[in-house]
Amino acid sequence: MKSPYAYRIEGGYPVKGEINCLGAKNFATKAMVAALLGETPTVLTNVPPIGDVDITAELLTSIGATVEKTESLELRIDPTTINTSTVPVPHSGSNRIPILLLGALLHRFPEVSVPVVGGCKIGARAVDFHLEAIRKFGGIVEEGEDGYVARRVKSLKGAYIELPYPSVGATETCLYLSVLAEGRSVIANAAVEPEIMELITMLRAMGAIIFTSSGREIRIEGVPRLHGVNMRVFGDRIEAASWACLACASDGDVTIHGIRPDTLGNFLSYYQQIGGGVELKGAESIRFFRNGELRPAVIETDVYPGFSTDWQQPFAVLLTQAHGISIMHETVYEKRFGYLKDLAELGAHTQLTTHCLGGTPCRFRDKNYEHSAIIMGPTPLTAADLCIPDLRAGLAYVIAAAIARGTTMITGIEFLERGYGDIVPRLTSLNLQIERVQVS
Ligand SMILES: CC(=O)N[C@H]1[C@@H](OP(=O)(O)OP(=O)(O)OC[C@H]2O[C@@H](n3ccc(=O)[nH]c3=O)[C@H](O)[C@@H]2O)O[C@H](CO)[C@@H](O)[C@@H]1O
Ligand SMILES: C=C(OP(=O)(O)O)C(=O)O
Numbered sequence: 001m002k003s004p005y006a007y008r009i010e011g012g013y014p015v016k017g018e019i020n021c022l023g024a025k026n027f028a029t030k031a032m033v034a035a036l037l038g039e040t041p042t043v044l045t046n047v048p049p050i051g052d053v054d055i056t057a058e059l060l061t062s063i064g065a066t067v068e069k070t071e072s073l074e075l076r077i078d079p080t081t082i083n084t085s086t087v088p089v090p091h092s093g094s095n096r097i098p099i100l101l102l103g104a105l106l107h108r109f110p111e112v113s114v115p116v117v118g119g120c121k122i123g124a125r126a127v128d129f130h131l132e133a134i135r136k137f138g139g140i141v142e143e144g145e146d147g148y149v150a151r152r153v154k155s156l157k158g159a160y161i162e163l164p165y166p167s168v169g170a171t172e173t174c175l176y177l178s179v180l181a182e183g184r185s186v187i188a189n190a191a192v193e194p195e196i197m198e199l200i201t202m203l204r205a206m207g208a209i210i211f212t213s214s215g216r217e218i219r220i221e222g223v224p225r226l227h228g229v230n231m232r233v234f235g236d237r238i239e240a241a242s243w244a245c246l247a248c249a250s251d252g253d254v255t256i257h258g259i260r261p262d263t264l265g266n267f268l269s270y271y272q273q274i275g276g277g278v279e280l281k282g283a284e285s286i287r288f289f290r291n292g293e294l295r296p297a298v299i300e301t302d303v304y305p306g307f308s309t310d311w312q313q314p315f316a317v318l319l320t321q322a323h324g325i326s327i328m329h330e331t332v333y334e335k336r337f338g339y340l341k342d343l344a345e346l347g348a349h350t351q352l353t354t355h356c357l358g359g360t361p362c363r364f365r366d367k368n369y370e371h372s373a374i375i376m377g378p379t380p381l382t383a384a385d386l387c388i389p390d391l392r393a394g395l396a397y398v399i400a401a402a403i404a405r406g407t408t409m410i411t412g413i414e415f416l417e418r419g420y421g422d423i424v425p426r427l428t429s430l431n432l433q434i435e436r437v438q439v440s
Contacts (some may be wrong), residue, residue: 023233086111339393388412
Protein backbone atom coordinates (compact mmCIF):
# COMPACT_ATOMS: atom_id res chain seq x y z
CA MET A 1 0.00 0.00 0.00
CA LYS A 2 1.27 3.46 -0.91
CA SER A 3 2.72 5.25 2.11
CA PRO A 4 1.25 8.67 2.92
CA TYR A 5 4.72 9.64 4.14
CA ALA A 6 7.88 10.79 2.38
CA TYR A 7 11.47 11.36 3.50
CA ARG A 8 12.73 14.92 3.45
CA ILE A 9 16.53 14.90 3.40
CA GLU A 10 18.78 17.92 3.67
CA GLY A 11 22.01 16.72 2.07
CA GLY A 12 25.54 17.80 1.46
CA TYR A 13 27.15 16.84 4.81
CA PRO A 14 29.35 13.91 5.87
CA VAL A 15 27.42 11.11 7.57
CA LYS A 16 29.20 10.08 10.76
CA GLY A 17 28.69 7.95 13.83
CA GLU A 18 27.74 4.43 14.88
CA ILE A 19 24.81 2.28 13.79
CA ASN A 20 23.51 -1.14 14.79
CA CYS A 21 22.84 -3.39 11.84
CA LEU A 22 19.40 -5.01 11.96
CA GLY A 23 18.78 -8.72 11.42
CA ALA A 24 18.87 -9.93 7.82
CA LYS A 25 15.61 -9.46 5.90
CA ASN A 26 16.39 -12.32 3.53
CA PHE A 27 16.98 -14.77 6.36
CA ALA A 28 14.40 -13.63 8.93
CA THR A 29 11.41 -14.36 6.68
CA LYS A 30 12.84 -17.75 5.57
CA ALA A 31 13.42 -18.66 9.22
CA MET A 32 9.78 -17.83 9.89
CA VAL A 33 8.78 -20.32 7.17
CA ALA A 34 11.23 -22.92 8.53
CA ALA A 35 9.55 -22.59 11.94
CA LEU A 36 6.42 -24.12 10.35
CA LEU A 37 8.29 -27.39 9.77
CA GLY A 38 8.78 -28.00 13.49
CA GLU A 39 6.41 -29.85 15.78
CA THR A 40 7.10 -27.38 18.63
CA PRO A 41 7.35 -23.57 18.73
CA THR A 42 10.39 -21.62 17.52
CA VAL A 43 11.72 -18.38 18.98
CA LEU A 44 13.53 -15.99 16.66
CA THR A 45 15.57 -13.12 18.09
CA ASN A 46 17.07 -10.04 16.39
CA VAL A 47 14.11 -10.05 13.98
CA PRO A 48 14.22 -6.77 12.04
CA PRO A 49 11.25 -4.36 12.41
CA ILE A 50 10.59 -4.19 8.66
CA GLY A 51 7.58 -4.47 6.37
CA ASP A 52 8.60 -7.85 4.95
CA VAL A 53 8.53 -9.44 8.42
CA ASP A 54 5.07 -7.95 9.05
CA ILE A 55 3.82 -9.32 5.72
CA THR A 56 5.26 -12.76 6.51
CA ALA A 57 3.73 -12.73 10.00
CA GLU A 58 0.35 -11.98 8.38
CA LEU A 59 0.83 -14.84 5.91
CA LEU A 60 1.60 -17.26 8.76
CA THR A 61 -1.30 -16.01 10.86
CA SER A 62 -3.65 -16.38 7.88
CA ILE A 63 -3.13 -20.17 8.00
CA GLY A 64 -3.60 -20.34 11.77
CA ALA A 65 0.00 -20.29 13.00
CA THR A 66 0.45 -18.26 16.20
CA VAL A 67 2.96 -15.48 15.78
CA GLU A 68 3.63 -13.48 18.94
CA LYS A 69 5.99 -10.59 19.50
CA THR A 70 7.40 -11.78 22.82
CA GLU A 71 9.93 -8.95 23.25
CA SER A 72 11.39 -6.20 21.14
CA LEU A 73 12.86 -7.86 18.02
CA GLU A 74 11.70 -11.32 19.20
CA LEU A 75 9.04 -13.55 17.62
CA ARG A 76 7.61 -16.80 18.94
CA ILE A 77 6.07 -18.91 16.19
CA ASP A 78 3.81 -21.79 17.14
CA PRO A 79 3.05 -24.04 14.14
CA THR A 80 0.82 -26.41 16.14
CA THR A 81 -2.19 -24.12 15.67
CA ILE A 82 -2.01 -24.18 11.85
CA ASN A 83 -5.52 -25.09 10.68
CA THR A 84 -5.65 -24.48 6.95
CA SER A 85 -3.41 -24.90 3.94
CA THR A 86 -5.06 -22.17 1.90
CA VAL A 87 -3.17 -18.90 2.01
CA PRO A 88 -5.84 -16.33 1.13
CA VAL A 89 -5.71 -14.41 -2.16
CA PRO A 90 -5.75 -10.96 -0.47
CA HIS A 91 -2.10 -11.73 0.30
CA SER A 92 -1.43 -11.89 -3.41
CA GLY A 93 1.63 -10.03 -4.63
CA SER A 94 2.77 -9.02 -1.15
CA ASN A 95 6.26 -10.56 -1.11
CA ARG A 96 8.22 -13.66 -2.24
CA ILE A 97 7.16 -15.85 0.68
CA PRO A 98 3.94 -17.49 -0.65
CA ILE A 99 5.88 -19.67 -3.10
CA LEU A 100 8.05 -20.92 -0.22
CA LEU A 101 4.95 -21.83 1.77
CA LEU A 102 3.77 -24.02 -1.12
CA GLY A 103 6.60 -26.52 -0.55
CA ALA A 104 6.92 -26.10 3.21
CA LEU A 105 3.23 -26.82 3.93
CA LEU A 106 2.98 -29.79 1.56
CA HIS A 107 4.40 -32.12 4.23
CA ARG A 108 1.58 -31.22 6.59
CA PHE A 109 -1.32 -31.11 4.11
CA PRO A 110 -2.16 -33.14 0.99
CA GLU A 111 -3.21 -29.94 -0.78
CA VAL A 112 -1.81 -26.43 -0.43
CA SER A 113 -2.80 -23.28 -2.26
CA VAL A 114 -0.95 -19.99 -2.25
CA PRO A 115 -1.48 -16.68 -4.07
CA VAL A 116 0.91 -15.27 -6.67
CA VAL A 117 4.16 -13.85 -5.33
CA GLY A 118 5.20 -10.22 -5.27
CA GLY A 119 8.46 -8.58 -4.24
CA CYS A 120 10.46 -5.98 -6.13
CA LYS A 121 9.73 -5.55 -9.82
CA ILE A 122 13.26 -6.03 -11.11
CA GLY A 123 12.72 -8.70 -13.74
CA ALA A 124 10.37 -11.54 -14.68
CA ARG A 125 11.16 -13.44 -11.44
CA ALA A 126 9.63 -16.70 -12.61
CA VAL A 127 8.92 -19.46 -10.06
CA ASP A 128 9.30 -22.38 -12.49
CA PHE A 129 12.26 -23.92 -10.57
CA HIS A 130 10.15 -24.05 -7.40
CA LEU A 131 7.22 -25.73 -9.18
CA GLU A 132 9.48 -28.21 -10.97
CA ALA A 133 11.16 -29.13 -7.66
CA ILE A 134 7.79 -29.85 -6.02
CA ARG A 135 6.93 -32.13 -8.97
CA LYS A 136 10.26 -33.98 -8.60
CA PHE A 137 9.41 -34.69 -4.93
CA GLY A 138 6.15 -36.29 -6.05
CA GLY A 139 3.78 -33.33 -5.91
CA ILE A 140 1.31 -32.26 -8.58
CA VAL A 141 1.21 -28.53 -9.26
CA GLU A 142 -1.37 -26.38 -10.98
CA GLU A 143 -0.82 -22.78 -11.93
CA GLY A 144 -3.79 -20.44 -12.07
CA GLU A 145 -4.33 -16.71 -12.44
CA ASP A 146 -4.69 -16.24 -8.69
CA GLY A 147 -1.81 -18.47 -7.62
CA TYR A 148 -0.62 -22.06 -7.28
CA VAL A 149 -2.06 -25.29 -5.94
CA ALA A 150 0.16 -28.24 -4.97
CA ARG A 151 -1.18 -31.73 -4.18
CA ARG A 152 0.33 -35.01 -3.13
CA VAL A 153 -1.19 -38.46 -2.90
CA LYS A 154 1.52 -39.99 -0.69
CA SER A 155 4.32 -38.58 1.46
CA LEU A 156 6.92 -36.60 -0.46
CA LYS A 157 9.90 -38.67 -1.66
CA GLY A 158 13.50 -37.48 -1.70
CA ALA A 159 14.69 -36.38 -5.15
CA TYR A 160 17.74 -35.33 -7.17
CA ILE A 161 17.27 -31.71 -8.25
CA GLU A 162 19.67 -29.89 -10.52
CA LEU A 163 18.73 -26.23 -10.56
CA PRO A 164 19.12 -24.54 -13.96
CA TYR A 165 20.51 -21.48 -12.10
CA PRO A 166 21.55 -21.25 -8.43
CA SER A 167 18.36 -19.50 -7.32
CA VAL A 168 18.15 -18.52 -3.66
CA GLY A 169 14.40 -19.01 -3.40
CA ALA A 170 14.36 -22.33 -5.30
CA THR A 171 17.18 -23.68 -3.10
CA GLU A 172 15.09 -22.75 -0.07
CA THR A 173 12.06 -24.54 -1.51
CA CYS A 174 14.21 -27.64 -2.12
CA LEU A 175 15.49 -27.52 1.47
CA TYR A 176 11.98 -27.24 2.92
CA LEU A 177 10.86 -30.14 0.72
CA SER A 178 13.82 -32.42 1.36
CA VAL A 179 14.32 -32.21 5.13
CA LEU A 180 11.06 -34.05 5.82
CA ALA A 181 10.85 -36.08 2.59
CA GLU A 182 11.40 -39.85 2.68
CA GLY A 183 14.99 -40.80 1.90
CA ARG A 184 17.85 -38.94 0.27
CA SER A 185 17.74 -35.72 -1.73
CA VAL A 186 20.47 -33.88 -3.59
CA ILE A 187 20.30 -30.24 -4.63
CA ALA A 188 22.87 -29.66 -7.36
CA ASN A 189 23.80 -26.16 -8.56
CA ALA A 190 22.33 -24.83 -5.30
CA ALA A 191 22.62 -21.24 -4.12
CA VAL A 192 25.20 -20.87 -1.33
CA GLU A 193 24.42 -17.32 -0.15
CA PRO A 194 25.07 -16.68 3.58
CA GLU A 195 21.28 -16.65 4.09
CA ILE A 196 21.09 -20.21 2.70
CA MET A 197 23.93 -21.38 4.95
CA GLU A 198 22.19 -19.83 7.94
CA LEU A 199 18.93 -21.56 6.99
CA ILE A 200 20.82 -24.86 6.84
CA THR A 201 22.23 -24.15 10.31
CA MET A 202 18.72 -23.52 11.61
CA LEU A 203 17.28 -26.65 9.96
CA ARG A 204 20.14 -28.75 11.38
CA ALA A 205 19.36 -27.34 14.84
CA MET A 206 15.74 -28.41 14.27
CA GLY A 207 16.94 -31.98 13.71
CA ALA A 208 17.52 -32.05 9.94
CA ILE A 209 20.35 -34.06 8.40
CA ILE A 210 22.02 -31.89 5.77
CA PHE A 211 25.50 -32.28 4.25
CA THR A 212 27.14 -29.39 2.43
CA SER A 213 30.18 -29.66 0.18
CA SER A 214 32.88 -27.35 -1.15
CA GLY A 215 30.83 -26.86 -4.31
CA ARG A 216 27.17 -26.18 -5.00
CA GLU A 217 25.87 -29.62 -4.00
CA ILE A 218 23.77 -30.17 -0.88
CA ARG A 219 22.78 -33.67 0.27
CA ILE A 220 19.85 -34.18 2.60
CA GLU A 221 18.74 -37.35 4.41
CA GLY A 222 15.06 -36.89 5.24
CA VAL A 223 13.89 -37.29 8.84
CA PRO A 224 10.31 -38.00 10.03
CA ARG A 225 10.01 -34.95 12.27
CA LEU A 226 11.66 -31.66 13.24
CA HIS A 227 11.36 -29.60 16.41
CA GLY A 228 11.37 -25.87 17.15
CA VAL A 229 14.54 -23.95 18.04
CA ASN A 230 15.85 -20.65 19.41
CA MET A 231 17.57 -18.87 16.56
CA ARG A 232 19.17 -15.44 16.34
CA VAL A 233 18.82 -13.69 13.00
CA PHE A 234 22.30 -12.69 11.84
CA GLY A 235 23.15 -9.13 10.73
CA ASP A 236 21.96 -7.98 7.32
CA ARG A 237 24.87 -7.87 4.86
CA ILE A 238 22.84 -5.79 2.40
CA GLU A 239 22.00 -3.20 5.02
CA ALA A 240 25.62 -3.07 6.17
CA ALA A 241 26.85 -2.51 2.62
CA SER A 242 24.27 0.26 2.24
CA TRP A 243 25.60 2.14 5.30
CA ALA A 244 29.18 1.56 4.12
CA CYS A 245 28.33 3.20 0.76
CA LEU A 246 26.58 6.06 2.56
CA ALA A 247 29.68 6.69 4.69
CA CYS A 248 32.07 6.73 1.76
CA ALA A 249 29.84 8.60 -0.71
CA SER A 250 29.24 11.43 1.79
CA ASP A 251 32.93 11.51 2.80
CA GLY A 252 31.84 10.48 6.28
CA ASP A 253 32.84 7.82 8.77
CA VAL A 254 30.47 5.14 10.06
CA THR A 255 31.03 2.20 12.39
CA ILE A 256 28.51 -0.60 11.94
CA HIS A 257 27.87 -3.02 14.80
CA GLY A 258 26.22 -6.42 14.51
CA ILE A 259 27.61 -7.48 11.12
CA ARG A 260 29.81 -10.51 10.46
CA PRO A 261 32.67 -9.35 8.18
CA ASP A 262 32.76 -12.71 6.37
CA THR A 263 29.21 -12.14 5.07
CA LEU A 264 30.39 -9.00 3.23
CA GLY A 265 32.91 -11.07 1.19
CA ASN A 266 33.93 -9.38 -2.05
CA PHE A 267 32.11 -6.18 -1.14
CA LEU A 268 35.00 -5.29 1.19
CA SER A 269 37.49 -5.80 -1.64
CA TYR A 270 35.62 -3.66 -4.18
CA TYR A 271 35.09 -1.02 -1.50
CA GLN A 272 38.81 -0.77 -0.75
CA GLN A 273 39.73 -0.98 -4.43
CA ILE A 274 37.83 2.23 -5.18
CA GLY A 275 39.29 4.06 -2.17
CA GLY A 276 37.00 3.17 0.70
CA GLY A 277 38.58 2.50 4.08
CA VAL A 278 37.72 -0.55 6.19
CA GLU A 279 38.77 -1.11 9.80
CA LEU A 280 37.68 -4.12 11.86
CA LYS A 281 36.71 -2.91 15.32
CA GLY A 282 35.73 -6.25 16.86
CA ALA A 283 34.18 -9.59 15.93
CA GLU A 284 31.02 -7.95 14.54
CA SER A 285 31.93 -4.26 14.19
CA ILE A 286 33.42 -2.58 11.14
CA ARG A 287 34.35 1.06 10.52
CA PHE A 288 33.85 2.42 6.99
CA PHE A 289 35.29 5.69 5.70
CA ARG A 290 36.85 7.30 2.65
CA ASN A 291 40.59 6.93 2.02
CA GLY A 292 41.37 9.82 -0.35
CA GLU A 293 40.11 10.31 -3.92
CA LEU A 294 37.72 7.66 -5.16
CA ARG A 295 38.67 5.51 -8.16
CA PRO A 296 36.26 3.92 -10.70
CA ALA A 297 35.50 0.18 -10.81
CA VAL A 298 34.35 -2.55 -13.15
CA ILE A 299 31.81 -4.76 -11.38
CA GLU A 300 29.62 -7.66 -12.40
CA THR A 301 26.86 -8.75 -10.06
CA ASP A 302 26.63 -12.49 -9.59
CA VAL A 303 25.37 -15.20 -7.28
CA TYR A 304 27.38 -15.71 -4.07
CA PRO A 305 30.33 -15.44 -3.66
CA GLY A 306 30.06 -12.81 -6.40
CA PHE A 307 29.09 -9.19 -5.89
CA SER A 308 25.47 -9.30 -4.70
CA THR A 309 22.82 -7.80 -6.96
CA ASP A 310 21.36 -6.18 -3.81
CA TRP A 311 24.60 -4.22 -3.28
CA GLN A 312 24.52 -2.88 -6.83
CA GLN A 313 22.30 0.20 -6.28
CA PRO A 314 24.02 1.78 -3.23
CA PHE A 315 27.39 1.06 -4.85
CA ALA A 316 26.32 2.70 -8.12
CA VAL A 317 25.57 5.94 -6.25
CA LEU A 318 28.99 5.72 -4.62
CA LEU A 319 30.57 5.35 -8.08
CA THR A 320 28.98 8.64 -9.22
CA GLN A 321 31.57 10.20 -6.88
CA ALA A 322 34.57 8.27 -8.28
CA HIS A 323 37.03 9.95 -10.67
CA GLY A 324 36.59 8.16 -13.99
CA ILE A 325 34.31 5.76 -15.80
CA SER A 326 32.85 2.80 -13.93
CA ILE A 327 31.02 -0.16 -15.41
CA MET A 328 28.40 -2.38 -13.83
CA HIS A 329 27.08 -5.54 -15.47
CA GLU A 330 23.96 -6.90 -13.76
CA THR A 331 23.74 -10.64 -14.41
CA VAL A 332 21.12 -11.67 -11.83
CA TYR A 333 18.11 -9.51 -12.73
CA GLU A 334 17.33 -8.15 -16.17
CA LYS A 335 15.57 -4.95 -15.08
CA ARG A 336 17.44 -3.58 -12.08
CA PHE A 337 18.88 -0.33 -13.44
CA GLY A 338 15.78 1.84 -14.09
CA TYR A 339 16.52 3.95 -11.01
CA LEU A 340 19.73 5.30 -12.59
CA LYS A 341 17.68 7.30 -15.10
CA ASP A 342 15.99 9.12 -12.22
CA LEU A 343 19.33 9.93 -10.64
CA ALA A 344 20.07 12.04 -13.73
CA GLU A 345 17.61 14.54 -12.20
CA LEU A 346 20.16 15.06 -9.43
CA GLY A 347 23.03 15.38 -11.90
CA ALA A 348 24.36 11.82 -12.18
CA HIS A 349 25.85 10.92 -15.58
CA THR A 350 25.03 7.37 -16.49
CA GLN A 351 24.32 5.39 -19.63
CA LEU A 352 22.49 2.08 -19.86
CA THR A 353 23.13 -0.49 -22.55
CA THR A 354 21.67 -3.84 -23.54
CA HIS A 355 25.19 -5.22 -24.14
CA CYS A 356 26.94 -7.45 -21.63
CA LEU A 357 29.78 -5.25 -20.40
CA GLY A 358 31.76 -8.10 -18.85
CA GLY A 359 32.71 -11.71 -19.30
CA THR A 360 30.49 -13.38 -16.69
CA PRO A 361 28.08 -15.82 -18.38
CA CYS A 362 24.83 -13.89 -18.58
CA ARG A 363 21.30 -15.09 -19.31
CA PHE A 364 20.43 -11.66 -20.69
CA ARG A 365 22.93 -11.60 -23.58
CA ASP A 366 21.27 -10.47 -26.84
CA LYS A 367 17.89 -10.12 -25.13
CA ASN A 368 17.47 -6.33 -25.29
CA TYR A 369 17.44 -5.76 -21.54
CA GLU A 370 19.28 -2.66 -20.38
CA HIS A 371 21.35 -4.60 -17.88
CA SER A 372 24.76 -2.89 -18.11
CA ALA A 373 25.49 0.60 -16.85
CA ILE A 374 28.28 3.07 -17.50
CA ILE A 375 28.72 5.58 -14.68
CA MET A 376 30.75 8.73 -15.30
CA GLY A 377 32.14 10.51 -12.26
CA PRO A 378 32.64 12.48 -10.24
CA THR A 379 29.37 14.38 -10.46
CA PRO A 380 28.26 16.84 -7.81
CA LEU A 381 24.61 16.07 -7.05
CA THR A 382 21.88 18.63 -6.45
CA ALA A 383 18.58 17.97 -4.68
CA ALA A 384 15.47 16.97 -6.68
CA ASP A 385 12.29 15.03 -5.94
CA LEU A 386 12.46 11.25 -6.34
CA CYS A 387 9.91 8.44 -6.30
CA ILE A 388 11.24 5.02 -5.23
CA PRO A 389 10.61 2.15 -7.71
CA ASP A 390 11.94 -0.73 -5.56
CA LEU A 391 13.61 -1.56 -2.24
CA ARG A 392 17.33 -1.20 -2.97
CA ALA A 393 16.80 1.70 -5.37
CA GLY A 394 15.12 3.36 -2.38
CA LEU A 395 18.28 3.16 -0.31
CA ALA A 396 20.31 4.34 -3.32
CA TYR A 397 18.08 7.43 -3.39
CA VAL A 398 18.67 8.06 0.32
CA ILE A 399 22.44 7.99 -0.33
CA ALA A 400 22.06 10.27 -3.35
CA ALA A 401 19.95 12.69 -1.29
CA ALA A 402 22.52 12.63 1.51
CA ILE A 403 25.29 13.78 -0.81
CA ALA A 404 23.16 16.18 -2.88
CA ARG A 405 23.19 19.84 -1.90
CA GLY A 406 19.73 21.01 -0.89
CA THR A 407 16.47 19.35 0.13
CA THR A 408 15.33 16.14 -1.59
CA MET A 409 11.83 14.74 -1.12
CA ILE A 410 11.61 10.98 -1.57
CA THR A 411 8.20 9.34 -2.01
CA GLY A 412 7.37 5.65 -2.47
CA ILE A 413 9.05 4.89 0.86
CA GLU A 414 6.81 1.83 1.36
CA PHE A 415 9.21 -0.04 -0.95
CA LEU A 416 12.22 0.94 1.16
CA GLU A 417 10.51 0.24 4.49
CA ARG A 418 9.75 -3.33 3.38
CA GLY A 419 13.46 -4.00 3.89
CA TYR A 420 14.96 -1.28 6.08
CA GLY A 421 13.73 -0.58 9.62
CA ASP A 422 13.78 2.49 11.87
CA ILE A 423 15.38 4.53 9.12
CA VAL A 424 14.77 8.00 10.52
CA PRO A 425 16.02 7.58 14.12
CA ARG A 426 18.98 5.50 13.04
CA LEU A 427 20.10 7.86 10.27
CA THR A 428 19.43 10.93 12.41
CA SER A 429 21.88 9.49 14.93
CA LEU A 430 24.42 9.43 12.07
CA ASN A 431 23.91 13.16 11.73
CA LEU A 432 21.86 12.89 8.55
CA GLN A 433 19.11 15.50 8.40
CA ILE A 434 16.18 13.25 7.54
CA GLU A 435 12.49 13.59 8.45
CA ARG A 436 9.48 11.42 7.69
CA VAL A 437 6.79 13.87 6.63
CA GLN A 438 3.13 13.32 5.71
CA VAL A 439 2.41 14.09 2.05
CA SER A 440 -1.11 12.73 1.50
C1 LIG B 1 13.45 -12.47 -0.19
C2 LIG B 1 14.79 -12.76 -0.78
O1 LIG B 1 15.55 -13.58 -0.26
N1 LIG B 1 15.14 -12.06 -1.86
C3 LIG B 1 16.46 -12.22 -2.42
C4 LIG B 1 16.48 -13.50 -3.26
O2 LIG B 1 15.42 -13.38 -4.20
P1 LIG B 1 14.91 -14.67 -5.00
O3 LIG B 1 15.09 -15.86 -4.14
O4 LIG B 1 13.56 -14.34 -5.51
O5 LIG B 1 15.95 -14.68 -6.18
P2 LIG B 1 16.51 -15.94 -6.98
O6 LIG B 1 17.90 -16.23 -6.52
O7 LIG B 1 15.51 -17.03 -6.92
O8 LIG B 1 16.55 -15.37 -8.47
C5 LIG B 1 17.75 -15.30 -9.21
C6 LIG B 1 17.42 -15.41 -10.67
O9 LIG B 1 16.82 -16.68 -10.95
C7 LIG B 1 15.62 -16.51 -11.68
N2 LIG B 1 14.67 -17.58 -11.30
C8 LIG B 1 14.48 -17.86 -9.98
C9 LIG B 1 13.58 -18.83 -9.60
C10 LIG B 1 12.85 -19.52 -10.59
O10 LIG B 1 12.01 -20.39 -10.32
N3 LIG B 1 13.07 -19.22 -11.89
C11 LIG B 1 13.97 -18.26 -12.28
O11 LIG B 1 14.16 -18.00 -13.45
C12 LIG B 1 15.14 -15.12 -11.27
O12 LIG B 1 14.26 -14.56 -12.20
C13 LIG B 1 16.44 -14.36 -11.18
O13 LIG B 1 16.85 -13.92 -12.46
O14 LIG B 1 17.72 -13.63 -3.89
C14 LIG B 1 18.04 -12.57 -4.80
C15 LIG B 1 19.35 -12.90 -5.47
O15 LIG B 1 20.38 -12.93 -4.53
C16 LIG B 1 18.07 -11.24 -4.05
O16 LIG B 1 18.21 -10.19 -5.00
C17 LIG B 1 16.77 -11.01 -3.29
O17 LIG B 1 16.93 -9.90 -2.43
C1 LIG C 1 14.83 -7.84 -4.19
C2 LIG C 1 14.73 -7.81 -2.86
O1 LIG C 1 13.72 -8.27 -2.14
P1 LIG C 1 12.54 -9.28 -2.57
O2 LIG C 1 13.19 -10.49 -3.11
O3 LIG C 1 11.84 -9.48 -1.27
O4 LIG C 1 11.71 -8.54 -3.58
C3 LIG C 1 15.80 -7.25 -2.02
O5 LIG C 1 15.82 -7.57 -0.81
O6 LIG C 1 16.62 -6.48 -2.54
